[in-house]
Amino acid sequence: MRLTSHKALRRGRDPRSDKPVFRQIADHLREAIQNGTLAPGDKLPSEAEFVAHYEVARMTVRSALQQLQTEGLVLSEHGRGVFVRPRPQIRRLASDRFARRHRQEGKAAFLAESASAGAEPTVDLIHVREEVADADIARRLGLATGEPVLVRSRRYALNGSPVETATSYIPARIARGTRISEDNPGPGGVYARLEDLGHVLGHFEEEVTARMPAPDEIEILQLRTGIPVFCLIRTAFDVTGNPVEVCDTILSSDVYVLTYDLPAR
Amino acid sequence: MRLTSHKALRRGRDPRSDKPVFRQIADHLREAIQNGTLAPGDKLPSEAEFVAHYEVARMTVRSALQQLQTEGLVLSEHGRGVFVRPRPQIRRLASDRFARRHRQEGKAAFLAESASAGAEPTVDLIHVREEVADADIARRLGLATGEPVLVRSRRYALNGSPVETATSYIPARIARGTRISEDNPGPGGVYARLEDLGHVLGHFEEEVTARMPAPDEIEILQLRTGIPVFCLIRTAFDVTGNPVEVCDTILSSDVYVLTYDLPAR
DNA sequence: TAGTGGTCTAGACCACGAC
């Protein structure tokens, strides 16, 4: 980026504006990013260059850059510089992604979709254990208080970048002693095993919320500042209407577009 | 909140931690908020009190508070103090919210849901005009380039607080000269009028993304720092599979839970 | 080693809110 002259900004506030100086600088840069003057991946001028150009203190420049960072427009790399955030490859999650026809191809949902998108999927951080369900999970699964559930946690990555964590809860009375309790539940995943066991799936209910990530989520998903997460809580019901599984998923929101089909009647 | 003594934090960094001081302060406060020591609505100690307690510069305290603000945990009010963010009343959007049986009650979706939730709904900022569709809208509506669309913009509020903006795009060849072009489209809303005109609705496709809001969105939805927005782009199809409307909706994510029903087959 | 961003200090003046 070439710094053009903005005399009005020098020596304190622009008299034509009551906006704080750091906001005016942030607005300049935001506009440059949105109109393409600064393209994704481009390096911004250094803080020192901004200080010289605008004739302000370094903290004022940093406030402007911080503002853009919390908007998710730029990212800073210690020792390298500040860059316009590149747009990651987008993953679309379709509402039919748990349809039986997909399970019958023998692949779990994540692996099947990734393969078709041409990215290299990996799964790690698998923990499988039994616990007493917390109040919310127990309510969703219709469990008695104190009833045990099987908890399956895993993290999914594409081309080495984490994109999603998921934690499944299955009543222990269903899962105990079956392949669902093993690290690898086999072809088609947990849902295929549930159907093998006679719990034919009828439908799913999915709740979607969004919020800023907690520090532990930033770490596990390697998130950048300014990127919210989607929280999905999905309940699987069998054909008789009984809940058989709850899955709590955290998605990095810059990677995902969720698509749903809604009925008109 | 009563400030307990944290000698380890005084006089610079805790030698047992390589975390920056402002992060340690933020972590303390985050924990107090999450374990309930600081309840929603509570006032935090003033910056001056933190400065005296931790024996750090004011900017260090402000960095910690800024951190919590971008996480959406606290909000600051100029001249009053910093407060633990109160949780607003939640609205659930169900996937059957555009079902015909709801339209037939004669109410548009937003008003019908709000009434049942006991909140006072208002709609303002209505603009109705004809424009040339941009590339994305034209693609979704299957329009020729340059073909005009009717654009309907409005903002919805509950009990005086804005919660949602929506912009509808309807091909002008369908809407022109009908009640759809008027400010008040009549009972049941635009969808009811489309069906009156013979465009019987078949289904909707909804795309959900989340991101940090742009400054104009912060203003129009009166958002606080640290709250992402949902972006919904919904396309309405008639029973013959032709798109008849696209609706672009921005939701404040701390007010909404989206719920969807997914098929298992 | 030079340049970058990350943290921190110790002040200053201002704008807003409550009393």
Place this chain on the structure above:
DNA sequence: TCGTGGTCTAGACCACTAG
């Protein structure tokens, strides 16, 4: 008026990256 947070300055030292 006084206490609050908002902005800004002019430095300092540190940690990371690159050549």
